[in-house]
Amino acid sequence: MSGNRAVIALLDRAQTDSDAGQSEAAGASLERALRIEPRNPWLWFELAQLRLAQGQYAQAITLARKSNSFSGRQYRVQAENWRVIARARVSQGDAAGADQAFKRASDLEQQAGAEKDRDAGFHAQ
Amino acid sequence: MMFSTPHRNKSRFSFNSPGKAVRLTALLLLLGLSGYIYYLDVTIRDAFDGRKFALPARVYGRALEVYPGLKLAREQFLDEFRSLGYHESPQADEAATYKNTLNGVEFTTRDFAFGDGPQPAQHLRVEFADGKVSLLQVRGNPDADLPLLRMEPPLIGGIYPGHNEDRELVRLDQVPKPLIAALIATEDRKFYTHWGIDPRGIARALFKTVTGQRIEGGSTLTQQLVKNFFLTPQRTLTRKANEVLMALLLEMHYSKDEILETYLNEIFLGQDSSRAIHGFGLASYFYFDRPLDRLELQEMATLVGMVKGPTVYDPRKHPELAMKRRNVVLQEMLGQNVITQAQFLAARRKPLGVVLRAPAGTSPYPAFMQFVHHQLELDYREEDLRSEGLRIFTTLDPFVQHQAEQALQSRLTAIEKARRIPSNTLEGAVVVSSTQTGEIQAMVGGRDARYAGYNRAIDAQRQIGSLVKPIIYLTALEDPQRYTLITPLDDSPLLWSQPGTPDWKPKNYDRQFHGQVQLRTALANSYNVSTARLGIALGVERILGKLPLYGIERQPPPFASSLLGAFGLSPVEVSQLYQTFADGGFRTPLRAIRTIVTADGKPLQRFPLNVEPVAPPGPVYLLTAALQGVVREGTAQSLVNWLPAEMNVAGKTGTTDDLRDSWFAGYTGDRVAVVWVGRDDSKTTGLTGASGAMTVWGEMMKNIQPEPLQPAMPEEVEMANVDPVSGLRYDEGCKAGISLPFIKGSAPALMSPCPASSGPAAPPGVDAKPGAKPDVKSGGKQDTRKKNWLQRLFN
Structure with a gap:
């Protein structure tokens, strides 16, 4: 998710806070991480997931989209983001939209898998 | 008798009265006095109990986060120590002391209670190499590597009770x-x-x-x-x-x-x-x-x-x-x-031993503090701010702030000198924010940054001129069936009649008309006529109606002239506008406050990141490419004198009638900054956006060392290789073309054969001269263009 140990340390801290039900504090740690790596799609995804858990569905969807905007060809994080969007839509009562989003997520997951296989194949040669 | 009785009564009354009156008066006096004493008692106890606990709110700047790999020079770190009130000492083992070592510094932090809990003092070592932190350790037995250190935040001011x-x-x-x-x-x-x-x-x-x-x-x-x-x-x-x-x-x-x-x-x-x-x-x-x-x-x-x-x-x-x-x-x-x-x-x-300069009390950053205060007033009662001892953690970055202040001061002085403008007549304002989080890192309200008076960053409403144009172009690009970066626009004379206003005949800055020009060229050279025509075609109301979407509350007059920015905005409002362009179409309200903590350390309020999607990412990506064109080959091309071309800065110059206002708004990979330069009396400055504000922007950014701008390409965008003049599409490998982004499906379908001697394509967006024959006409055009921007610069 990040090669920066400072960012990893903050993610750990956010995780601990989040597990302890301290979602505000978890959010603060994620924002600290984002100040260090503002274009890291994984960090934006983490924030999206946190907002989803807090019941802030519109914000969760927007943050997942924002994460996607930094993701380039990182299909794995895109798949995760679409899953956040799907779950937020479920909670918003948008079943059709949720289905679409879940479909996007699984397509991207496959793409990510294919790319991984290709990379593995490449390394095997 | 009839009269005597009352008379007698009266006389009896008056006869008896002296003693009674004295007693009554005494009683009244006593009552009055005790009432008065009671009043004094309440007053003094109120004062005593109230004043006893009146504690001003303390306002802190951002806490510097130090980690291996952070871009940070030793000198910059020493500046941080100074703003935190650290002292040099031989051992550096006491809180708030430091000493220089061969490759870095050793120091001891203070205990500090952050919003998320207390952080004890630590003995630390930092080393630097190549302008970066190469080592971060806790000094001990043995030393231990640390992934991240959060320094104490610098105190930047207070909100004081009563009479300050x-x-x-x-x-x-x-x-x-x-x-x-x-x-x-x-x-x-x-x-x-x-x-x-x-x-x-x-x-x-x-x-x-x-x-x-x-x-x-x-x-x-x-x-x-x-x-x-x-x-x-x-x-x-x-x-x-x-x-x-x-x-x-x-x-x-x-x-x-x-x-x-x-x-x-x-x-x-x-x-x-x-x-x-x-x-x-x-x-x-x-x-x-x-x-x-x-x-x-x-x-x-x-x-x-x-x-x-x-x-x-x-x-x-x-x-x-x-x-x-x-x-x-x-x-x-x-x-x-x-x-x-x-x-x-x-x-x-012993001598008196007073320190010459008092430590910062009233803030050295009055413009920023004023912005913070405005934001606080929305949620807090003034008396609570002044008495509850709140601790307010803000986003101000003293390093960025100093670069902004310095650049404004030194450039305005230099410009006045070079152009023989009477000294201290030019004024200016700067706002710098983080692209992705909307945090305001610096705000300068005038040339004398310490002066806590007129704050031009917030209070100066100045005509924004061409800074408004990106809204028109973005609106156009949101309709990829009709508009791409190479769509020809009509830059021939225009007369626009609208009931209630005089006829409007917009002119270009160079007083010429340019016939058919590509959309990206019209924006790069800031052509007024083609832009006005485009805006009218899209709908004046529709364009101006978009301002609230970008966080601009003020409504400009509903006239076509507003399309060319004939209305006033403050630098901070312009920052909000460009924030959205810089951040891929996501609007994040500009923030100056992160957290508020009570006097005893309990978190009171957080101001979390809030993001709204307001423009689709594809068209915003195209707009950014066009704004990079402004810097690469348009009105802001002299920015290269400050920042290398690889920075890929996107930006826009703004110049208003009679050269009253000089603006530059632009963004890098990590920062959005807006600079305004002008006179308080709105007289002409003789400066264009490029010769005034842009030079401040360049000087500041050069010293901040921003990240290059490399936005990730949204999935709905593809690159296509096209002829820069005709707009015809070439093969991917053809050198004659330039690579430009298009919304998928909107790139020209018509393929053109690659001119014979041309090899592989040039890098994105770089004009490559048609290799076949250097024709005289196009050479002449180049010359005029050069002359135009020279004129723009030195007019």
Whole structure:
């Protein structure tokens, strides 16, 4: 998710806070991480997931989209983001939209898998 | 008889009345007096209880996060130490001390209570290599690598109660005994035994008053405290009487220790421009830059000496008088056997030792503080801000702030000199924010950044001119079936009639018309006529109606001329506008505050990141490519004198009629910045956006060292290789073309054969001259263009 140990340390801290039900504090740690790596799609995804858990569905969807905007060809994080969007839509009562989003997520997951296989194949040669 | 009875009655009444009247009057007087005393009692207790806890809000800048790999030079880190009040020391083992080492610094942080909990002091080591942090360790046995260090945040100001009173509360047990002894020895020897007043002192004062001398003296500490609560310059007998009564009342309600503690925190001890220095705790910092418990004997005596007259005995303004007074205090202490003869002689020999410059009290960043205050006022009562001791953690980055201040100051001075403009007539403002989080890192409200007056970053509403154009182009690009970056626009003469306004004939800056121009070229060269025509085609109302979407509340007049920015916005509003372009179409409200914590460290309020999608990412990506064209080959191409081309800066110049306003708004990978330059009286400056504001922007960014702008390409965008002039599409490999982004499906379908001698394509967006034949016409065009921007620069 990040090669920066400072960012990893903050993610750990956010995780601990989040597990302890301290979602505000978890959010603060994620924002600290984002100040260090503002274009890291994984960090934006983490924030999206946190907002989803807090019941802030519109914000969760927007943050997942924002994460996607930094993701380039990182299909794995895109798949995760679409899953956040799907779950937020479920909670918003948008079943059709949720289905679409879940479909996007699984397509991207496959793409990510294919790319991984290709990379593995490449390394095997 | 008829008359006599009432007469007799009357006379009996009047006969009986004197005794009764006296009694009645006495009763009324007594009632009145006790009522009055009750009133005084309530007043003084209110004052005492209220003032006792009035603590100003403390405002902090961002806490620097240090980690291996962070871009940070030693000098920059030392600046941080200075803003945190660290001192150099040989061991650097005490809190807030540091020492330089061969490759870096060793230092010890302070305990600090952040919004998310306390952080204890640590002994640390940082080393630098190639302008980056190469090592971060906890010094110990053995040393241990640390992934991340959060420094304490620098204090950047306070929000003070009442008449800008600042204080640093101390408890009685924190006050050094000799200071209390000195105070009692010089000001009120019977403090611990009297009832709040000193009858002999009062008698002396009365005598002097009656004999026509000045009303003065005879004040106990309790009386002084009362006086200090209701500071007014009048000295009348009534006031003196009230003071005496209130002093007696205070002593009835409160213990000596409570009164003394309040006195120590309340007494007025100096003035720092608009800020009043109250209490010994703050005065200790203000005059000696050290906490009270680290003062030496003679320094305590200096402070105690000032009680008699903080202005007369101000050790900075009147050092001789202050020194004399200090020695009087020492003498009194000796006389009362509070100090020994040896201590007395040693202390007398010492210099005053005040620090020349008082540490920052009223903020060195008034423009930013004002913005913070505005945001706070939305959620908090003014009196809570001024009395509850709130701690406010903000986004200000002192490093970025200093670069912004410096660039504005030095460029304006240089421009005035080079153009023979009378000095100090140009003014300016700067706002810098983080692209992805919307945090304001710097705000400069004028050339004199310390001046807490007119804040141009917030309060100056100046015409924005061409800065508005990206809204029109983005609206166009949101319809990829009709508009791409290479769609030809009509830049021939235009006359627009609208009921209620005079006919409108927009002109280009170069006073020429350019026929058919590509959309990206029209924006790069900031052509007014083609842009106006485009905006009219899209709909004036539709374009202007988009402003609220981008966070601009102000509604410009509903006229076509608004399409060319004939309406005023403040620099901070323009920042909000460009924030959305910079952040891929996501609007994040600009923020100056992260967290607010109560005096006892409990989190009170967070201002979390809030993001709204307001423009689709594909068209915003195209707009950014076009704004990069402005810098690469358009009106802002001289920015290359400050920042290398690889920065890929996106930006827009703005110049208004008669050269009244010079604007530049632009963004890098990590920062959005807006600069305005102009005169307060709105007279012409002779500056274009490029020759004024852009140079400030460039100078500032050069020193900030921003990240290059490389937005990730949204999935709905593809690159296509097209001929820069005709817009015809070439093969991917053809060198004659340039690579431009298109919304998928909107790139020209028509393929053109690659000119014979052309090889592989040029890098994205770089104009490659058609390789076939250098035709005279196109060469001539190049020349005019060059001339145009030269004109723009030096007009």
